[in-house]
Amino acid sequence: MHQNPVETIAAETGLSTAQVQAVADLLDQDASIPFIARYRKEATGSLDEVAVTSIRDRLKQIGALERRREAIINSLAKQEKLTPELETAIMAAGDMAVLEDIYLPHRPKRRTRATMAREKGLEPLAQKIFAQQGDDPVRLAAGFLDPGRGVATVEAALAGARDIMAEQISEDADARARLRRLFGEKGLVRSTVARGQEEKGAKYRDYFNWQEPVAAIPSHRLLAMRRGEKEDILNLTIAPDAGAAVALLEEMFVKSSGPDGRQVALAAADSYKRLLSRSLETEIRLDCKEKADAVAIGVFAANLRKLLMAPPLGARRVMGIDPGFRTGCKVVCLNRQGKLLHHETVNPHTSEKKRQDAAQKIRELCARFSIEAVAVGNGTAGRETEAFVRRLVTEGVQVVMVSESGASIYSASEAARREFPDLDLTFRGAVSIARRLMDPLSELVKIDPKSIGVGQYQHDVDQDALKRALDDVVVSCVNAVGVDVNRASAALLAYVSGLGPRLAQNIVSHRDAHGAFRTRAELKGVPRLGPKAFEQAAGFLRIVDGDNPLDASAVHPESYRVVAAMAADLGCRVADLMTDAALRQRIDVGSYVSDTVGLPTLRDIVSELAKPGRDPRQRFEPFAFADDVREIGDLKPGMRLPGIVTNVTAFGAFVDVGVHQDGLVHISELADRFVTDPAAVVSVGQKVTVRVLQVEPERRRIALSMKPGSGAREKSPRRRSAAKAAPQKPKSPPVPFNNPFIELLQDRKPK
Numbered sequence: 001m002h003q004n005p006v007e008t009i010a011a012e013t014g015l016s017t018a019q020v021q022a023v024a025d026l027l028d029q030d031a032s033i034p035f036i037a038r039y040r041k042e043a044t045g046s047l048d049e050v051a052v053t054s055i056r057d058r059l060k061q062i063g064a065l066e067r068r069r070e071a072i073i074n075s076l077a078k079q080e081k082l083t084p085e086l087e088t089a090i091m092a093a094g095d096m097a098v099l100e101d102i103y104l105p106h107r108p109k110r111r112t113r114a115t116m117a118r119e120k121g122l123e124p125l126a127q128k129i130f131a132q133q134g135d136d137p138v139r140l141a142a143g144f145l146d147p148g149r150g151v152a153t154v155e156a157a158l159a160g161a162r163d164i165m166a167e168q169i170s171e172d173a174d175a176r177a178r179l180r181r182l183f184g185e186k187g188l189v190r191s192t193v194a195r196g197q198e199e200k201g202a203k204y205r206d207y208f209n210w211q212e213p214v215a216a217i218p219s220h221r222l223l224a225m226r227r228g229e230k231e232d233i234l235n236l237t238i239a240p241d242a243g244a245a246v247a248l249l250e251e252m253f254v255k256s257s258g259p260d261g262r263q264v265a266l267a268a269a270d271s272y273k274r275l276l277s278r279s280l281e282t283e284i285r286l287d288c289k290e291k292a293d294a295v296a297i298g299v300f301a302a303n304l305r306k307l308l309m310a311p312p313l314g315a316r317r318v319m320g321i322d323p324g325f326r327t328g329c330k331v332v333c334l335n336r337q338g339k340l341l342h343h344e345t346v347n348p349h350t351s352e353k354k355r356q357d358a359a360q361k362i363r364e365l366c367a368r369f370s371i372e373a374v375a376v377g378n379g380t381a382g383r384e385t386e387a388f389v390r391r392l393v394t395e396g397v398q399v400v401m402v403s404e405s406g407a408s409i410y411s412a413s414e415a416a417r418r419e420f421p422d423l424d425l426t427f428r429g430a431v432s433i434a435r436r437l438m439d440p441l442s443e444l445v446k447i448d449p450k451s452i453g454v455g456q457y458q459h460d461v462d463q464d465a466l467k468r469a470l471d472d473v474v475v476s477c478v479n480a481v482g483v484d485v486n487r488a489s490a491a492l493l494a495y496v497s498g499l500g501p502r503l504a505q506n507i508v509s510h511r512d513a514h515g516a517f518r519t520r521a522e523l524k525g526v527p528r529l530g531p532k533a534f535e536q537a538a539g540f541l542r543i544v545d546g547d548n549p550l551d552a553s554a555v556h557p558e559s560y561r562v563v564a565a566m567a568a569d570l571g572c573r574v575a576d577l578m579t580d581a582a583l584r585q586r587i588d589v590g591s592y593v594s595d596t597v598g599l600p601t602l603r604d605i606v607s608e609l610a611k612p613g614r615d616p617r618q619r620f621e622p623f624a625f626a627d628d629v630r631e632i633g634d635l636k637p638g639m640r641l642p643g644i645v646t647n648v649t650a651f652g653a654f655v656d657v658g659v660h661q662d663g664l665v666h667i668s669e670l671a672d673r674f675v676t677d678p679a680a681v682v683s684v685g686q687k688v689t690v691r692v693l694q695v696e697p698e699r700r701r702i703a704l705s706m707k708p709g710s711g712a713r714e715k716s717p718r719r720r721s722a723a724k725a726a727p728q729k730p731k732s733p734p735v736p737f738n739n740p741f742i743e744l745l746q747d748r749k750p751k
Contacts, residue, residue, distance in 0.1 A: 002743040005058075005059055005062040005066075005597035006020045006021045008058075009058050009059070009061060009062075011053070012058070013051075015045075015047075015051070015629070016045065018045075019045045019047060022040070022044045022045075023036060023044055023047065023052055023055045023056070024055070024059060026040060026043065026044075027055075027056055027059070028485040030536075031536065032475065032479075032497035032498060032536055033049050033052045033053055033056065033472070033475070034475060034480070034497050034540065035048065035478060035479075035497045035498065035535075035536050035539070035540075037052050038479075038539065038554070038604075039539055039558075039601070041598070041600035041601060042596075042597070042598035042601060046600050049476055053472060061098065064096075065093075065095070065099065067097065068099060069090060069091070072102075073087065075103075075106075075107075075108075076090075076106055079108070081106050086102070086106075087353040088115060089102050090102055093618065097177075097180065097283065098173070101173040101176045101177065102173055102701055104173075104176075105171040107167075112163075113160075113163045114163045114166070114167035114168075115352070116160075116163075117160030117161065117163045117164050120150055121146065121149065121151075121382075122151070122157060122161050122164060123164060124144075125140055125141060125143075126160075126165050126168075128140055129158075129161055129165065129260050129263050129264065130165050130168070130264060130267075131257045131260075131262055132254075132260045132264060134258060134260065134281060136260075137158060137161075137259050137263045138154055138259070139159075141154045141157035141158050141161070144157045152163060152310065158263060161263070161267075162263060162266055162267040163267075163270075165263075165264060165268075166266035166268075166271035166275060167271070167275065169253055169267060169268055169271040169276075169717055170271045170279070172252075174252070175249060175252055175276075176280070178282055179245060179248065179249075179276060180250060180280060180284075182240050182245060182248060183238070183239065183240055183273065183280050183283075184214065184215060184284065184287075186240040186241070186244065187213070187214040187215070187239055187240045187284060188213060188214065188239065188240065189210075189211065189213070189214050189222065189225070189237075189239045189288075189696065190211040190238075190239075191207040191208075191209075191210045191211075191218050191225045191228065191229075191234045191235065191236050192208065192234065192235045193207075193208035193233065193234060193235075194233055194234060194235055195197065197233045198231065201234070204228040204233050204234055207224070207228055207234055207306070208234075210225075211612075213397075214284065214288060217288070218293035218295075218650055218651070219293075219294075219296050220296070220456060220457060220649060220650045220651055222289070223292050223296060223456075223457040223460045223461070224457070226289065227457070227460055231329075237281065238281055238284050238285055238288065239277060239280075239281055239284075242272065242273070242383075243610065244275070245270050245272050245276075245277070246268060249268040249269075249271065249276075250265050250268050253267075253268055254268065264735060277439070290462075292461075293461040293462050293466075294465075296455070296456045296458070296460075296467075296650075297465060297466050297611045298654055299455070299456045299650060299679070300378065300449075300454065300456060300458055300466065300469070300470065301469045301470060301472070302683075303454035303455070303647060303648050303683075303684040304449050304452065304473050304474075304684075305473050305476070305477060306683045306684040306686075307440065307444065307684050307685060308440065308445075308473070308474065309441065309480075309481075309616070309617050310613075310685045311617050311618045311619055311620040312438060312439040312440060312441070312617060312620060313398075313400070313620045314438065314439075314620070315336040315337065315438065316336060316372040316373050317335055317336055317369055317370050317371050317374070317436075318331045318332075318334050318370045318371065318374070318375075318434045319331060319333050319336065319362075319369070319373070319374045320371065320377075320430040320431060320432075320433045320435070320437075321333070321375065321376045321385055321389070321430060321433070322373065322379075322404070322407070322426055322427075322429045322430040322433060322456065323376060323379060323380065323382050323384070323385035324349075324380060324426075325349045325350070326350070327351075327426075328343055328345040328347040328349075328350070329345065329346050329347070329348060329381070329385055330424075330426045330427050330429070330430040330462040331345065331346055331361075331362070332344065332430040332431050332434060333371065334431065334434050334435070335369075337487060338434075338435050338439075340412050340420070340431055341369055342365065342368075342369065342429045343423070343430070343431075346358035346361050346362065348384075348388050349385075349388075355388075356390075359388075362392050362487040363392055365391060366392075366394070366397065371397060372396075372397060372398070373397060373398040373399075373437060374393060374398070374400070375400055375402045375437035376401055376402065376408065376433075377401075377402060377403075377404040377430070378401045378402060378403055378404055378660075379660075380660070382401060382567070383401075383445045383625065383660070384630065386399060386401055386625075387630070389628065398622050400623070401623075401624075401625065401658070402433050402436050402437050405428070405451070405452050405453040405454075406444075406447040406451040406452045407432045408425070408429060409447055409448065409451045410429070410432050410443075410446050410447045411426070411429045411448065412425060415446050415489070415490075415491050416428045416432075416446075419489075422587065432446075441478065441492075441617075442488065442489065442492050445478065445492050445494075445495055446489065446491040446492075449470040449471075449473070449474060449481055453646075453647070454646070454647050454684055455647075456647075456649040474495050475495050478495040478540075478542045479495070479496060481615060481616060481617065482540055482541070482542045482554060482613060482615075483496055483540060483541055484542045485507065485511075485517055485523070485543055486511065486516040486517055486543065487543065490505045491504075492504075493507055493508065496537050496538055496540050497536045497539075497540050498532065498533045498534075498536020498537040499533065499536075499537050502528070503526070503528060503529055503533060506526050506527050506528055506529065507526050510526045510527070511627070516546045517543055517546070517606075518543070518546050519546055519547050519548055520538050520541060520546075520548070520551045520557055521557070523537070523538065523541065535558070537676075538557050539555070539556035539557070548560075548574075549574060549575045549578055550563060550574060550612075551614050552612055552613045553578075553609070554608050554612075554613065555605055555609070555612075557610050559597065559601065559605055561720070562592055562602070562605065563577065563609070570583055570586055570587070577609050578609050578610075580675075584606060584609055584610060587606060589602045589606060623642070623644060625641075625657065626640070626641050626642060626657070629641060629657065629658060629659060630658060630659060632660070632661050632695065632697050632702065634659065635657075635692050636695070637692050637693060637694060637695065638691065638692060640689060640690070640691050641657045641689070641690055642689055643655040643656055643657040643658075643663075643687075643689070643704075644656050644688070645682050645683065645684055645685060645686045645688060646662050646685070647662070648679050648682055648684055649678065650667075650677070650678070651666065651667050651668045652665050652666040652670065652678055653670065653681075653682045654702055655688060657690065657702075657704070659702075661700045663690070663702030663703065664701075664702065664703060664704065665705060665706050669703075669704065669706060669707060670707075671706065672707050672708065682706075689706070690704040690705060690706055691704065691705045691706075693705050694706060696697045
């Protein structure tokens with residue numbers, strides 16, 4: 001009998017059933033993952049977000065299995081085929097493949113060759129031959145001749161019997177399970193070029209004649225080949241050696257070396273070629289695709305987290321510039337709260353007169369609005385505009401290149417139109433660029449994560465699974481940082497635990513109508529924000545300079561009474577606990593343990609009192625590209641340049657060196673040591689130094705290396721000999737410039 005889902009997950013994860021049950025119960029109450037991980041540690045045994053997420057996802061998988069199990073039982077009951085033995089087998093099935101194998105012989109099906117053979121009365125013949133008791137199949141078949149039903153010859157009768165046996169073999173659960181293992185362990189992924197597509201599919205030329213074990217193929221390679229197949233450039237198959245597969249079936253079903261055994265062997269070969277190979281290839285393709293999707297989605301999610309958690313400049317008066325040559329540069333000035341104060345266009349790249357006018361205007365605006373930093377978009381004319389502005393600003397004003405990925409999508413969004421109904425799209429983009437410098441998280445949540453450009457084959461993976469994973473990342477990041485309820489946009493508030501778009505808009509409307517919130521308790525006056533939503537959201541919402549100092553911290557309102565008791569016992573105010581470390585050291589945490597508050601929460605409270613509302617993101621550090629390198633034509637092999645990692649994939653990392661085209665650091669060039677996972681070496685937003693290996697300006701291809709020095713460090717003769725004698729770890733295959741790994745990622749950075 002199948003296990004209870006909680007017991008199943010506990011057994012799989014090594015967690016206690018109490019922990020898993022607590023998470024399941026909280027999820028049933030619509031508790032968010034950040035809330036469970038942060039504020040319900042006593043119930044879950046301090047499980048983190050990763051563990052809670054895995055339990056949630058596994059519960060969904062088991063739920064889908066249970067729904068399918070129930071549907072199958074209902075179908076069999078309606079067909080009057082449900083026996084106690086069959087029901088026991090169905091209830092014991094531990095995964096979907098096994099469950100479907102059990103159901104397969106009983107599933108209503110269209111008319112097959114076996115069905116038609118049965119209609120001709122050949123079922124008994126098939127069973128007699130399949131029993132392999134030494135009877136002569138020809139003699140047996142002679143007794144089943146019936147010209148009126150289309151069985152005019154012995155061969156026709158034997159062919160029909162083989163059709164029945166072939167279908168019976170194809171529906172055998174054990175045979176399918178063993179072949180499934182063979183496909184997974186010994187299957188080969190083979191791709192060939194489709195007829196007449198050699199020229200059209202040039203970017204897939206590496207796969208015109210390619211094969212690789214399915215058990216070892218990297219996700220990005222499989223997704224590249226699948227895309228080539230979808231575009232009708234490649235023919236793709238996944239299967240083991242056919243001889244090995246047929247031999248496996250013969251071992252299982254052929255029990256005689258006589259004529260009856262030879263008929264069963266023919267049926268087994270036909271079963272594999274006509275039925276099982278297609279069915280199991282479909283299964284293995286789906287399974288491989290699911291695994292490849294999981295890897296690609298994991299890469300995307302990790303990159304997105306790094307991007308969202310990029311260090312913010314903070315509340316500064318910022319000038320944002322969306323650069324351009326012919327149409328000019330769109331300039332906006334924002335105050336420290338990100339409010340638009342001024343916008344206009346300057347033209348520093350068209351003529352000397354306009355260049356001088358633009359310089360005067362930039363200086364004037366910087367002085368007029370006391371600008372503290374300038375954010376320049378990294379698109380067309382970005383480097384030229386950055387250099388132009390750097391010569392104009394006074395000392396102390398930072399000039400920072402900011403990624404424009406997704407800016408145009410935000411500019412045309414409903415959120416942008418609502419905030420700036422009368423502002424031109426390009427100026428909205430400049431505002432977004434400036435705000436990204438101030439607080440990347442607050443601005444990037446306004447954009448569909450898929451438009452930010454840090455994915456790997458993002459258009460080829462399961463879009464629903466991708467959306468769920470990326471939404472999880474955004475929710476996790478927003479709640480980890482916390483949200484200033486009096487400054488946040490509705491787009492940012494929507495990701496706070498327990499809220500969503502409607503309540504977020506209600507909070508903003510209430511704030512606009514009644515002024516800033518002074519306490520978290522005032523949130524209860526927001527329309528439709530009930531007790532459950534307040535419980536979920538309150539700890540992640542911050543009220544800076546409000547009436548209660550705890551409202552600016554991550555201490556949940558349900559724990560305020562505990563903090564008040566701590567202060568009373570020490571004869572001080574709550575505010576004193578937040579400023580005096582000596583007072584906090586006198587707190588005896590264990591004395592405040594109760595039925596509802598345990599040590600994990602109490603330790604979190606004391607930690608939060610030490611750094612109330614602490615931003616977990618790193619400190620902002622300015623970065624500048626090499627001044628003398630602005631176009632791809634400026635690059636020369638051997639150059640060492642500063643760069644920023646813009647995307648991490650399974651086969652390497654893309655790095656922006658300031659020439660409007662990212663270069664690729666292949667996995668083999670990330671370090672002097674063998675690297676299996678690029679994410680273990682680099683991350684999105686990381687500042688690195690790279691060496692130019694190769695440049696193809698006409699194809700906009702740049703190969704880079706992060707290995708120190710000129711590659712491998714120089715060794716003494718003794719060291720060199722030792723290194724030569726040492727066993728070498730396998731190297732990843734190189735990624736040539738004509739490889740679809742590069743070609744197909746060119747759509748990854750929409751502006």
